[in-house]
Amino acid sequence: MPGLTIGDTIPNVEADSTRGRIRLHEYVDDSWTIIFSHPGDFTPVCTTELGKMAAYQQEFDKRGVKLLGISCDDVHCHNEWIKDIEAHTPGCKVAYPIMADPNREIIKELNMIDPDERDPHGKPLPSRALHIVAPNKQVKLSLLYPATTGRNVDEVIRVLDSLLITSKHKVATPVNWKPGDKVVISPSVSSDEAKKMFPQGYESAKLPSGKDYLRYTNVP
Incomplete structure (x- = not known):
């Protein structure tokens, strides 16, 4: 079965998060939304990425864009990790929710499984994936990085601006x-x-x- 890709409707997954229970379609509602996954809590590259996304929160807010993180650890672990994230990026506040996916079911549905990485128990880990989803719940752009390479948030903003402009004009x-x-x-x-x-x-x-x-x- 082919994985989720551009033009597909995002699955209406449901899970607990650091901001309560989330049903994905209700969360997206009528907004553009960026959904991004991480190989695991308390890992170095992910800590820098989530901090930078939080530091850019005002830029996303200006564009009316929601953020949603996903990691395979549980909510308690996420909340403890957020303390490290905010301490590492002074002045940032992780205001966006981070979904929990301890059973690795959501990352399968969202095509966010790393083909090579495994945890110490041999279970699959999330890739460093990012989907930009339009208000109609369709994936409009996907970025996929290996676990060893952190994303460029400036590039995320750039492609987001491109999508916002090209969705309104020919x-x-x-x-x-x-x-x-x-x-x-x-x-x-x-x-x-x-x-x-x-x-x-x-x-x-x-x-x-x-x-x-x-x-x-x-x-x-």
Whole structure:
């Protein structure tokens, strides 16, 4: 059975968390949500990551985006770990919930199992996975890192901004795009449509083919 991927509806899993019982669809509600897993509590890379996500809480709040962590340890363990996370990243407050998955059932449904890592008892561990879920409960972006490599939260913010813009307008973000840069108009938009949809105008790249498909414009 293929794993959860872009375009799939996120399973409506239910579990305890550091903020009470959570049913995933109810938690997402009508918001964009970032769901991110970690190989285990009291581990070095995960501690730095959860602290950095907490430090960026204001940036996610500005965008109306919810956060939800998942780790395979229990809620008591999570709450004890949060003390270390907040101490390691001074000034941060872990305000987002961390779901508990001691039986490793949720990480299976969310396609977050590391293919190589196992705990001392031989049980599978979560991968360092991240899904960005739209209000319609569909996965719009997935990032997967090995246990040895921490995520770049600035990149999470960048791709989130891209998704928020491209979900509202018929544009795409080119290579190395960052907020404030020009975007490109979707190939499905004709030149006549582009003039109406983008009254601010656009610039066409001059290409040897002579085709007018690489059109840059400012974010509407």
